Amino acid sequence: MIEPAWRLQRLQILVALVVVVAFAIWIAVTGSLQATAWTTYNVTRHCLDVVATRNNCFALGQNYSTLNNFALVNLGLAVAMPALLGLVLGAPLVAREIEQGTNRLAWTQSITRTRWLLVKLGVGALACCAIVGAMAPLLEWWTGVIHRGARILPSLFDISGFVAVSYVLFAFMLGAVLGALIRRTGWAFAVGIPLYALARFVVRDFARPSLVSHSIAVSPAVSPAAGGISSPIPANAWILHSGDVPLGRFSPAPGQTWQSGFQTVENCQVAAASQVDANRCIAENKLHYVVQYQPTGHFWALQGIESAIFIGGALVLLGITVVAVRRWRT
């Protein structure tokens, strides 16, 4: 069954491969230009003080920001890639057969529907993982170029490490299950995109911050208006929350927000005649400045747990697909 399953999907897989290879070349080229531009700009950024090179320096800066705009587009494409790849391969897997009636051919051979489905899914899933897995080192290098070391930040986390492999598996199974339920490739794809985006959004914004217990940094109370927070947070950490909260607490008191503490400090600053008075006012309110953050050291743990979530989701969708195909009736 493996050979027929490959023959059935090879066209989509090869087309996807060509598109992804083109994307990889594009990333490699723009990434290299960007790396060069950053180095050049960084080395000469102090040149602004030297009158003779000022114009030259300005041009370098412009070149760098143009490439940065490209970077945003590339980032969007890199984030969208697992979704598109997974849905393109997953949506037609069952739906195309039903649309063309070939399920009636496949399901009357000497092989159970479940086995037929599992082998087809296996071949497709393997292709998805291989393609996304092969892209991972390139994207890892590229995130280093655009934002050195900050890969735990939400915008870069999604395309760093190995988590994208779980995304593509989830998207693939989402396409397959929707295809099996809706029985239309186009609709499965169209419905799959918002559902995938919703799942990713929920996990990223609501689950991910607390997948690993966060770290806390504490310093004396400040106001955002006081300019620059000199907090002891390690570089490149992912800051979840920050603000002035009551002493003894590491999060706002019940009924208060992270903004409430700032407001109190602000009021002290405005009301006080001098900085000494202001500090006394702040001290009386018994506040300190707390930062909740995920340090870069939590990167792999977060990647592992989030991957497990999406792989678990993919397995649930797999179960639904098997039931839907087994129970399929005309």
Next chain:
Amino acid sequence: MSEAVAALETVGLGKRYGRKWGLRDCSVRLPAGRIAALVGPNGAGKSTLLRMAAGITRPSAGRVQVFGRAPQRQTVEVLREIGYLDQERPLYRAFRVEEMLRFGERLNPNWDTLAAHGYLSELGIPSAKKVGKLSVGQQAQVAMAMCLAKQPALLLLDEPLAALDPVAREGLMHLLLGSVADGQTTVLLSSHAIADLATVCDYIIILSASRVLIADDLDYVLASHRLLLGSSEGALDAPSGVVVVARTCSERQIELLVRVEQPVDSPSWQVVEPTLEEIVLAYLREQSTGIPPDIGASESVEGQQR
């Protein structure tokens, strides 16, 4: 009749699509080794019956068994017994013919590779050509070759001859008959071409408006029906001991198709042996003009009890 397990047996089988029954209360027993014709007008439930026998459609009522096993459970044991040719002859259009055969080879343990290639070379179908580029007739032949090479015990063929030109028709029937000549294979094929079937089949199932009218040996069906021709001038009653299936009146003549248990001997009627086509048409015509369905139903039960 032997006690051997039937190739296909349905009891009270029904399929409902929404509020409408596609097939209703269908009880048929097809003994192994027969070549059975399934006839009836469009929408009579022929495809529904075949699809339920192939395990693609689940019954809404009753049960269906292929060699004693329920096909809708989709076990390998029952799937390997079935060769199903769908009405639309679905094939993977992007495959080359040889890839299509390879698909069959990989998925079926009893696949006869030599025969599959033999069929196609006999029919002159190039194996390197894409399936989607073949003519409709050639696609039907490839689909049929796939069914035959699987070497199933029960062939379920839904309109295998439809939309084929006479030459392709003959080629396909030749292929089918050559393949089942050993008498080990049971065939159930639906068709509109009643005349073609008479020479091929030895069993007939007539379906109309979702019900079984007749399911019996072809010889018995032919022997137990007579056409009675009489003048319409005298108000004639049908002879005693016959069941009138259909009555056709013209200005000069009354024509009755009757079911008989013994030879009819009536001076006022001319007795003619009907062709299969005449019998089938008589049943279907009467069914469509509103004959009570229980006549058909009771006869089909009689046929099974014999």
